[in-house]
Amino acid sequence: MDDILFSRRRAERFAQLLDEANGGRRHHVRSRVDSQLAPLVAVGQRLSVDPPTPEVTADFRTGLRAMLLATAEREGMGVTPATAEPAAPRAAATSRGSLLPAVTARRARARGAILVGIAAGAIAVSGISAASENAVPGDALYGMKRSTERAQLALASSDISRGQLFLDFARTRLGEAAELRGDRIGYSAVLDDMDADTRQGVRLLTAAAVQRAEPASLDTVNTFVASQRRAVTNLLDGASRADRERTRRSLALLDSIRERSDSVRAAIACGLPAPTGSDALGPTPTTCPGER
Structure with missing residues (x-):
């Protein structure tokens, strides 16, 4: 209380x-x-x-529309009753039956109003989300920024989409780290979050490659590693000793990811069965015959 x-x-x-x-x-x-x-x-x-101008993307509109249509279908909005009311029931039943359509209509209007409110609220939140894009840890809007990322993950339609989102978030954390150089605790914490997002994304994408027995999602991993490694290396310029040591750990993680991606690609190419073991980076394939 x-x-x-x-x-x-x-x-x-x-x-x-x-x-x-x-x-x-x-x-x-x-x-x-x-x-x-x-x-x-x-x-x-x-x-x-100076209120921000909401920028609603096509993906957001599509996801919101699908959510609203699913809710409308689940709640039975806009559906005509399959059977009509009896023509001549008893007097009391007739009176009660005549009230049901009105009650149903009011409930439908109430549900419609709720859905409209949800839509309006979501669009308003998207404006605040736009305002929080450049927020870094310690800023008032940083919590909104991270909440928006969690909402994107919840709306993702597949593990591949979620994996790509995690890699996008890792890029975002990298930008935040660049703003926090010199703040040893804040810088290290953001790189911890960056590495965690990186592992999550790589695990989802390598697992998808193995399940589908095709390496397309590994191309996404390799492209990410190449660009992310260059950007992380730039953080070493002018960094303190502690920041340099922490940055090198993130570089070592990216090197391990590239090795894992190459081993998964080789296992798919030589037709090895799906590996049963896994770790933080996803499936751990065995070596192809003849490569030992």
Whole structure:
């Protein structure tokens, strides 16, 4: 109960501070959370002065439309009842039956309103997501940035799509690391996240290559490794000793990934059965006959 009350008071105080920042009536009170809320108030003020223009991509529209249609189908919206009401039931039943279509219509309208609200909310959130694209750890909008990434993963239609998204996120973490050079703790933490995203993506893509017995997804891995290695190497320029040591660990991971990709490609080419073992980078194929 205390946590609920504290959260409510925190939200009310944030609303007061935001109202004051936008020229509203001053409340002449102070709270111990004012210093914590100040960065959020600054973000809210910037968004009210210069709101971002939502850029809804074709993929987002397609995914949202599919979600709304699936919900409409599941809830039976727009479906005509298969059987009509009896023509001459008892008086009480007739009265009750005449109310059912109206109730059903109201429920359908309510569901429709909810779906419209979801759509409008999603589009509004996409604008905030655009504003958070350049956020780095410690910024007020960084949590929104990571939440948007999780939403993209949830909407992905296949393991290959999810694997490609993880590699895209690893590229994003690399850009954040470049902004945090000199901050030893923050820099190392972002590279940890980058390596974790890299492993997730590679594991999904190498597994897909083995399951399909075709190396197309390995081309995605190799292209990523080549470009990512060049960019990670650039982080070594002017870096401190601690940052250089941490950066080299990420480079070593990329080298291991390229070796794994090549071994999986060779196993597919010589027709080896799907490997039963796996590790953080996905399937661990055996060596083709004659290569020992």
